[in-house]
Amino acid sequence: MRRFSQYAFEIGDVSHVSFWKKAGPMDRVYIGYGLLVVLLVIISYVLGATGTLPYDPQEIDLELIMAPPNTSGHLLGTDFMGRDMLSRLIISIQAYFLPGMLAIGIAIVFGTCFGVLAGYWGGALDIATTYISNLLNSFPRLVLILLMVAAFKPDIYYIMIIVGVTNIPVVASLIHSKIQFLKQKNFIEAATSLGLNNVAIIFKHILWHNCRSVLIIQATLGMAEAILMETSLSYLGFGVQEPTPSWGNMVQAGSNYFMQGKFWPSTAPALAILFTIMGFHLLGDGLNNMLERKGDR
Amino acid sequence: MKSLPSVVMIVLIMFCLAVIPAGAEQREDQFPDGGALNYGEYGRPATLDPITSNDMISLRITELIFNGLVGIDEKQEIIPELAERWEMEEDGKKYIFFLRQDVTWHPREGEDAMPFTADDVIFTYNIMMHPQTITPLKVRYEFIESVTKTDDYTVTFILKRPILNALAKFSFKVIPQHGPQNTEFLNREDPFVQSPIGTGPYLLKNITADREVILVANDNYFKGRPHIEKYIARPFADQNIMGQALMFNAIDMIVLVNHRDIPQIQGDKRFVMQPYNALSYSFFGFNQRNPLLADKRVRKAFSYAINRQEMLDSFFNSQGTIISGPFAPGSWAYNLDVQPLPYDPEKAEELLTEAGFARNGDGIMEKGGRKLSLTLKVPIAKESEAVKRVVLAFKNYLQKIGVEIEPEFQEWMSWKEDIFLHHDFDLMYASWVFDDSADISSLFHSAEIGAWKNNFGAFSNPDVDGLIVEAKLTLDHEKRRTINRKLHETIADENPYTFLWTLTNYAGYNKKLRKVAIHPYKFFSFADEWYIPKSEQR
Numbered sequence: 130m131r132r133f134s135q136y137a138f139e140i141g142d143v144s145h146v147s148f149w150k151k152a153g154p155m156d157r158v159y160i161g162y163g164l165l166v167v168l169l170v171i172i173s174y175v176l177g178a179t180g181t182l183p184y185d186p187q188e189i190d191l192e193l194i195m196a197p198p199n200t201s202g203h204l205l206g207t208d209f210m211g212r213d214m215l216s217r218l219i220i221s222i223q224a225y226f227l228p229g230m231l232a233i234g235i236a237i238v239f240g241t242c243f244g245v246l247a248g249y250w251g252g253a254l255d256i257a258t259t260y261i262s263n264l265l266n267s268f269p270r271l272v273l274i275l276l277m278v279a280a281f282k283p284d285i286y287y288i289m290i291i292v293g294v295t296n297i298p299v300v301a302s303l304i305h306s307k308i309q310f311l312k313q314k315n316f317i318e319a320a321t322s323l324g325l326n327n328v329a330i331i332f333k334h335i336l337w338h339n340c341r342s343v344l345i346i347q348a349t350l351g352m353a354e355a356i357l358m359e360t361s362l363s364y365l366g367f368g369v370q371e372p373t374p375s376w377g378n379m380v381q382a383g384s385n386y387f388m389q390g391k392f393w394p395s396t397a398p399a400l401a402i403l404f405t406i407m408g409f410h411l412l413g414d415g416l417n418n419m420l421e422r423k424g425d426r
Numbered sequence: 427m428k429s430l431p432s433v434v435m436i437v438l439i440m441f442c443l444a445v446i447p448a449g450a451e452q453r454e455d456q457f458p459d460g461g462a463l464n465y466g467e468y469g470r471p472a473t474l475d476p477i478t479s480n481d482m483i484s485l486r487i488t489e490l491i492f493n494g495l496v497g498i499d500e501k502q503e504i505i506p507e508l509a510e511r512w513e514m515e516e517d518g519k520k521y522i523f524f525l526r527q528d529v530t531w532h533p534r535e536g537e538d539a540m541p542f543t544a545d546d547v548i549f550t551y552n553i554m555m556h557p558q559t560i561t562p563l564k565v566r567y568e569f570i571e572s573v574t575k576t577d578d579y580t581v582t583f584i585l586k587r588p589i590l591n592a593l594a595k596f597s598f599k600v601i602p603q604h605g606p607q608n609t610e611f612l613n614r615e616d617p618f619v620q621s622p623i624g625t626g627p628y629l630l631k632n633i634t635a636d637r638e639v640i641l642v643a644n645d646n647y648f649k650g651r652p653h654i655e656k657y658i659a660r661p662f663a664d665q666n667i668m669g670q671a672l673m674f675n676a677i678d679m680i681v682l683v684n685h686r687d688i689p690q691i692q693g694d695k696r697f698v699m700q701p702y703n704a705l706s707y708s709f710f711g712f713n714q715r716n717p718l719l720a721d722k723r724v725r726k727a728f729s730y731a732i733n734r735q736e737m738l739d740s741f742f743n744s745q746g747t748i749i750s751g752p753f754a755p756g757s758w759a760y761n762l763d764v765q766p767l768p769y770d771p772e773k774a775e776e777l778l779t780e781a782g783f784a785r786n787g788d789g790i791m792e793k794g795g796r797k798l799s800l801t802l803k804v805p806i807a808k809e810s811e812a813v814k815r816v817v818l819a820f821k822n823y824l825q826k827i828g829v830e831i832e833p834e835f836q837e838w839m840s841w842k843e844d845i846f847l848h849h850d851f852d853l854m855y856a857s858w859v860f861d862d863s864a865d866i867s868s869l870f871h872s873a874e875i876g877a878w879k880n881n882f883g884a885f886s887n888p889d890v891d892g893l894i895v896e897a898k899l900t901l902d903h904e905k906r907r908t909i910n911r912k913l914h915e916t917i918a919d920e921n922p923y924t925f926l927w928t929l930t931n932y933a934g935y936n937k938k939l940r941k942v943a944i945h946p947y948k949f950f951s952f953a954d955e956w957y958i959p960k961s962e963q964r
Contacts, residue, residue, distance in 0.1 A: 189818060189819060189822045191736055191737075191740040191819065192740075194740055209811060209814075209815060210814075210815060210818055210819070275837075278837055279837045279839060279840055280840070282834060282835075282836055282837075282840070283806070283835060283836070283837070366806045366810055366835075367806065367837070370833070370834075370835045371814050371817070371818055371833065371835070372818055372821070372833070382811065382814075384666070385665075385666055385686060385811055386686070387666070388666050388667075388669065388670050389686075389687075389690060
């Protein structure tokens, strides 16, 4: 399969069998489901941008507050302001997507940097990054977020910065241990003795060929985590603020009526959260299995 | 949503049920003793003494534990309490109170009950006015020059100047000299604020680990032993759970029923819904430091643009009164001749056009390149649904007349700083709760503009200033009423706030409670007369 010239550089990383073939049957289901969720996100953006939603999600109808599902064209009923639930449900994912990306971006970029510094060079840098990681880990995340909200304002981007920053140690420690493991492999030794510079070794042979699966999985989990975090903050009133819809604030607003038997305004967004988070987790799981298997089945 | 200006006390409007004057030692009525009342509260009281506490939860509990020199009956008339009679001398500059001699303080464990004397009254006054005591009461009693005791059961108050309704102000709760550890001043570190003793109908038994406050009947209460054996205040973090707790008989009373739950409780024969009018109202406040909002026509346009009746009907089951001016409608100072501005979006647009605004390409009103695009700052409260509704509807109404409103929800403390300290806002939404509805000087007098002062919108009008001072100085009730009516009219015209409404509060309780009368502000003032029939005591 491999030509000799590539051997020194690529042993221990990937083969040339296509990804999809490496996936087991369940993985394909997982990934397929995950990609469906991603597709729905895209559809949400398309519908939102072209204005082809069933109703205007911001249109208030005080005559029709808390209408049950399927009332005069409102498929999922209306919320506490008489706004269409379905339309709000569809565009809600937008409240998470870009802020979630920000959190993921921060965690991955800085986490990787710290991980590489600590793992590849070690020594004093290792000690320093370990201390920084421990420091970050010892701050309770919710308290940090509430402080941020008190100091500035409840804005999803501020919240996601904190989520990203507090995730740095997680990514850093993953990369760190991965590198420590890889450093003992002879392909790195070979690359070094062949005179490759550190940048090439780190970016190509360590990060790209050996860490990308870890990073992709972290990214998908990060999105799921961002959604969960916003939901719990919404329950305290500090999540995405009205009139912007988010599943978190929809569940919160709907929960006031749950005990009175009006379950739809909280159940619909809650199910959306459930299936979306499941989607991102399965996507991560499927990708993990596929990428880690490296075709050596 | 909560806030507290204003100074004196007097509260009007009540739903008078049977009024039976309180007897001496033994209650003259034949109602049975015993039973327990569990009531749901919105949270845990911070302190339980009448001086340092500043929230409604504590206020309700202190009403059961303490007494004032004078009290107020269900008809809003002043009645003797710790003082059995009083005299006024020197044209209202001197008040002499003759105290009851049969009053004892709640005994502490292992101690005998101590008698209540004039020293306690003087002690309370001194501790209240001490600079290191943190209390909202201080400003209310600055009119007192000095307090002296003639003998153990006579105290004399000298006033700096005669004031109207001075007597009502002597309803402040008296605390015992042997109560606080620190006899100079009182702060929240003192053990007394968590385990107070008073003279009232109920004594504090204990506070459980869940912060339930348990009060038991005071056998030696000077008006006679109260009927109900135990009061238990149970804090609830979630209002929905509290509503359900009532439905499932886990609690017997909710002091303030959420408007959302009214239909459900009202439809249930096991419960009584009793309305009581709090002296409060909600409003949108304008920051007149913004030159666009300094124009009266713009402010008025906003008030014309919103449909208050529709909001009240949709959000609050029509349980409230739309108001036109700065006084709570239950107050004697309220001017019924001034009508609230009607819903008239066309008139609103007209006013904006008159003020020089025209719609730009996006349909937003513009004048000299400045768009009418404003931030509305709103605090995030625990129970925020009603607030969100009003704010979103407001935004919606104003959009129709070409005004863009950007609601900004803020954490409570930073909201307070932005409004009262930095004055960094265009519009704000809040409610005032009054205990003296007639005193609005701190809200609209131009001397009250500044950091942490209540005239946060920098409203300034010489006529209003003059009328406020005039109303304060006069000693004639009728004249004061006339001035206040004029004041109401002027402020309604100036429109420093978009006045919204006063909501009717409801207490919801189990039918087993009888003879329930509620004080609109202090709530439990008449609780010593409530009872539970023998057959329904659990």
